[in-house]
Amino acid sequence: MLLSLTNHGPNASDLGYLLHKHPANVHTSTLAFGEATVFYPDSPEEECTAVLLVEINPIDLVRSKGARQANWALGQYVNDRPFVASSFLSTAISRVFGTALNGTCQKHPELVDQELDLTAHLPAFPAPGGQAQLERLFAPLGYKITCQATPLDPNFPDWGESHYHDLTLRKTCTLQSLLQHLFVLIPVFDRQKHYWVGQEEIEKLLSKGEDWLQDHPERDWIVTRYLKFQRGLTRQALAQLAPETDDSEAEEEPEVEKKISLHSLRLDRVTDIVKSLTPASVLDLGCGEGKLLYRLLKNTSIPKITGMDVDSRSLEIAQERLITRPRGKYDKRLTLIQGSLIYRDARLAGHDIATLVEVIEHLDPPRLEALSRVVFECARPSHIIVTTPNIEYNVLFEGMNPGQLRHRDHRFEWTRAEFETWAHKVAKTHNYQVTFEPLGEEHPDHGAPSQIAHFSR
Numbered sequence: 001m002l003l004s005l006t007n008h009g010p011n012a013s014d015l016g017y018l019l020h021k022h023p024a025n026v027h028t029s030t031l032a033f034g035e036a037t038v039f040y041p042d043s044p045e046e047e048c049t050a051v052l053l054v055e056i057n058p059i060d061l062v063r064s065k066g067a068r069q070a071n072w073a074l075g076q077y078v079n080d081r082p083f084v085a086s087s088f089l090s091t092a093i094s095r096v097f098g099t100a101l102n103g104t105c106q107k108h109p110e111l112v113d114q115e116l117d118l119t120a121h122l123p124a125f126p127a128p129g130g131q132a133q134l135e136r137l138f139a140p141l142g143y144k145i146t147c148q149a150t151p152l153d154p155n156f157p158d159w160g161e162s163h164y165h166d167l168t169l170r171k172t173c174t175l176q177s178l179l180q181h182l183f184v185l186i187p188v189f190d191r192q193k194h195y196w197v198g199q200e201e202i203e204k205l206l207s208k209g210e211d212w213l214q215d216h217p218e219r220d221w222i223v224t225r226y227l228k229f230q231r232g233l234t235r236q237a238l239a240q241l242a243p244e245t246d247d248s249e250a251e252e253e254p255e256v257e258k259k260i261s262l263h264s265l266r267l268d269r270v271t272d273i274v275k276s277l278t279p280a281s282v283l284d285l286g287c288g289e290g291k292l293l294y295r296l297l298k299n300t301s302i303p304k305i306t307g308m309d310v311d312s313r314s315l316e317i318a319q320e321r322l323i324t325r326p327r328g329k330y331d332k333r334l335t336l337i338q339g340s341l342i343y344r345d346a347r348l349a350g351h352d353i354a355t356l357v358e359v360i361e362h363l364d365p366p367r368l369e370a371l372s373r374v375v376f377e378c379a380r381p382s383h384i385i386v387t388t389p390n391i392e393y394n395v396l397f398e399g400m401n402p403g404q405l406r407h408r409d410h411r412f413e414w415t416r417a418e419f420e421t422w423a424h425k426v427a428k429t430h431n432y433q434v435t436f437e438p439l440g441e442e443h444p445d446h447g448a449p450s451q452i453a454h455f456s457r
Helices: 014-019 058-063 087-096 130-141 175-188 199-209 219-226 231-241 246-250 255-260 262-276 291-299 312-322 365-379 391-396 416-429
Strands: 002-008 027-031 034-039 047-056 116-126 144-151 161-173 281-285 304-309 334-338 353-357 383-389 433-439 450-456
Touching: 002 014, 002 175, 014 047, 014 175, 027 087, 034 087, 047 087, 087 175, 116 175, 130 144, 130 161, 130 175, 161 175, 175 199, 175 219, 199 219, 199 231, 219 231, 231 312, 262 291, 262 353, 262 383, 262 433, 262 450, 281 291, 291 304, 291 312, 304 312, 312 334, 353 365, 365 416, 383 391, 416 433, 416 450
Parallel strands: 281 304, 281 353, 304 334, 353 383
Antiparallel strands: 002 047, 002 116, 027 034, 034 047, 116 161, 144 161, 383 450, 433 450
16 A cells, blocks of 8 residues: 655655655565555655555464454455555554654754645545545545546446545645644544554544544544444543533533523633632532533642532543543542532532532522532532523523523523522521622623622631
């Protein structure tokens, strides 16, 4: 199988420095499944091409576990594996061009971030979905794509075309970006990866895709196929790709609030309040999938952060996003626990701050008294921050009527006066002081879209 890389324009032979392969030499590397050779057909200054030739040892291929699992009698002897771009080629790129793939150039480090006019040519690339499929994968990354389907047999044109394509990609970018794209996307088209797909593959995927995969329109399809359709790994990788984006946060936000990004505004403001109090420990009650936890971990140095939620699936997502994240720095500071806000729980004691962000309105009003005892009497942190919608503001949302609730799961929504009445009563009962602040742009008659109560013991 072949991959050729061409650098066009002045100083084209700089490609040799980036690849750590001198254009005047032939470079051979031994791989677990065969041999890789890098050579330069020519190396003029205005156009320099390096070719990676990967030769697979057919005996090793036959002896491999994947070959023994071939679904037809001669499958381990008659196949396209030695000739077509596949996971073998992706592995060869990482082994032979590893320094360029990881953005290292010892002699000329300034070249790593230099955008070059590059072409990648793969003469045998499998794409069952044809050119349209290739366009969906490579066009969003900015590549000019040229491809030609290979006939099943040139001597029998009536047989039609195969799913193999002669593929050429051209783009002005860094060599590292080009190699990262190929490293991830080539195995996506290979349903018979020669290596075991486990937890380490998530780390490789996120490492090589961190700058582009999150925003790719075919992200889910790429991740699913790269991880060989393993649901658990796929779910974990997708959760880790975008834990903090505004779009993912908006998925949980009531539809009417999306236009003013109220969900993000709440989380940012609560984070600022917590940070200003310099606590040693914080407890996020009703933490959901960990949106506030992420902000606290990222923007503060609080040594102990605990999230609690009654929903086990939400905690699984938070776990995947914040603790098992390959390059995560937060696992030692964060603890996740499952529990209910209406039952006494010794684990809630001993924290400096507790937060309840858009939580109370999801409880039936008769249960609020139990919540008050659990949080204000039993857990009893020094500070408690509560946010809840202001129902008076709802008439300003398009299509909403007076008294209508913003979300189908809300059991109630309070006016500003109702919220203050409840907060003052709770504060007096449990020996707290309370202050209020509006959240969001205030209307002269209807107030702000949301409201905060800050209780101090």
